[in-house]
Amino acid sequence: MMTVLTTADDATARLREVLGERLFAAGDDGYDAARQTWNLVTDQRPFAVAVPRTDEEVAAVVAAAAASGLRIAPQATGHGAGPLRGADLGDTVVVSLREMRGVTVDAAARTATVQGGAVWHDLLAASSPHGLTAPHGSAGDVSVVGYTLGGGVSFYGRAHGLAVNTVRRVRVVTATGETVTASADENAELFWALRGGAGAFGVVVEMTIDLLPYADVFAGLLLWDGSRAGEVARAWAAWTATAPETVTTALRVMHFPPVPELPPFISGRSVVAIDGAMLEEDAAAAEILAPLRALGPEMDTFGRMPAAGLTGVHMDPPEPSAAVSEHAMLTALDEAFVDAFVEASFAARPMISEVRHCGGALAREAADAGAVSALEGEYLFSSLALVPVPQAVPGGVAACGAVADAVRPWQGSGLALTFVDLPERDLAAGFGASAARIAALRRAHDPAGVFVSARPVG
Known part of the structure; x- marks a missing residue:
């Protein structure tokens, strides 16, 4: 933790000189709303929240905070703020970029x-x-x-x-x-x-x-009752072994509470779903998809849609919510994996247990690669549990972890950094061979540790 060189009042005054009423210090009206992240599990309580509107204001806030011995945590939406759960941000200014959306x-x-x-x-x-x-x-x-x-x-x-x-x-x-x-x-x-x-x-x-x-894309969702999870998962795992690189899909086992906010076709149910996109003409896409359609899904939305519609296919929550999750990269799948995955998904019952098909270009490093350029692993596993009250967090973490433990024999050494959402996770595997170099560069560019990242690089 950095040492504050001035009093809290002096630091606040210095920041208010930059932003005026768009600087929310602890105790100010609007502070609680300003500090809220999308993932509500992170009840962050920073020294202040700054809401700049221009590049110049961002630079002035950083300079003012650093001059006061404060740290800076950049945030846009707070979707990835889970790793900051429990972190002491009492000496940190959250720079919220929510009004810079051009x-x-x-x-x-x-x-x-x-x-x-x-x-x-x-x-x-x-x-x-x-x-x-x-x-x-x-x-x-x-x-x-x-x-x-x-x-x-x-x-x-x-x-x-x-x-x-x-x-x-x-x-x-x-x-x-x-x-x-x-x-x-x-x-x-x-x-x-x-x-x-x-x-x-x-x-x-x-x-x-x-x-x-792409102006449009062949995409959608197939859905079955949860009682068919094993059958569907085995078929999908086998199907992905020969799916062309134009096809990217995910398999999910989902357990939904009986609440009126949910659509009737999932409220109070356990279901298994396959969704994704296919960069193929309609006839070719239908031929590729045929083995999965032959399983007789109760819902099939796959078809040509405007490319922007792809953001609605996965049915992610439309409003801020509190959730915890687990993640791992996986090697090739087999029937033993399917059995372990499905059994744990129903025994532990996190809201979502998911496997995404990766490989292809996701596994190939770009010619002009940065610190992260490819994923090590053919499949991406994640599990997610909603935790509507703080007391539910330990149970949610345990449920997600139980599914992760069940598929551990198929886990590789890689990580997809945007899926890591628990505090104190070692991220070195996500950087692979780049880990030492990026850590050294961070120390060179920020020797005083001004920046607080939800995904620290070392």
Whole structure:
């Protein structure tokens, strides 16, 4: 923890000189709303929350905080704030970029430039009129910057790789309060580190990424009653062994409480689902999908849809919620895996137990790779439990961990950083051979430890 060089009142006054009423200190009206993250399990209580609107304000906040001996935690939506659960942020200013959501699309260059707080819905709304889309995740309200610079596993991933490989340029406010540009041609070492290290190196205020040339996509969901989980999981595991790289899908076993907020087809039920996207013409996609459709799903939404509609396929929660999760990368699947996975999913009953098909381009390092460029493993496992009250957290952690333990014999050594959501997880495996280099660069760029990252690099 850094030593505060001035009194709390002096530090607050210095920050208010920059932002005025958009600086929320503990005890201020609006502080509780400002400090809330998307993942409500993280009840963060920082020294203050700063809500800048310009690059210049971000730089001034960082400089003022550092001058007062305070630390900085960059955040856009707080989807990835789970690892900060329980962290002492009493000497930390959360820089919330939620009012910096601008997007500019260069259709000719097939790129998008986004501000640090932009979410995928913002980008897709701007790119769709040009017949373009992006390697977004399963939810449209996630930060473009946080998701992408942490790796980014999309339903385009087996064909196009991790989203981080689309990054062309980053503007970031460093620990000195200086705003610098990082790219392959400018501050190249910092550019390498940001592609994986993200918030450990500064506050990213702008980023340019490549877009994908899809106006529409063949995508959707197949759903069965949970009693068929073993049968469906075995068929999916075998099917993925020969699925082309144009196809990226996920298998999920889900247990839903009987609440009126949920659609009737899942409320109070256990179900098994397969969803994803296929970069194929309709006839070819239908032929590839035929073995799964032959299992007679009770719901089948696969078909041609606008590319922006892909964010709704996975049915991620539309509102902030409290959840805990577990994650691991897996090697090839077999029938013993399916039996262990399904049995544990029903015995422990986290809300979601999921396996995503990776491999393909997701496993191939890019030619101009950053610190993170590929995933080590053919499949990605995750489990998630909702924890509506703090007392439910230990049980949720235990449920997710029980499924992770059951599939441990099939776990590899890799990690997908954006799926790590528990405190004090060793992230070295997510960086692989880059771990030592990125840790050294963090110490060089931020020797005083100004930046607090939910995914520290060492």
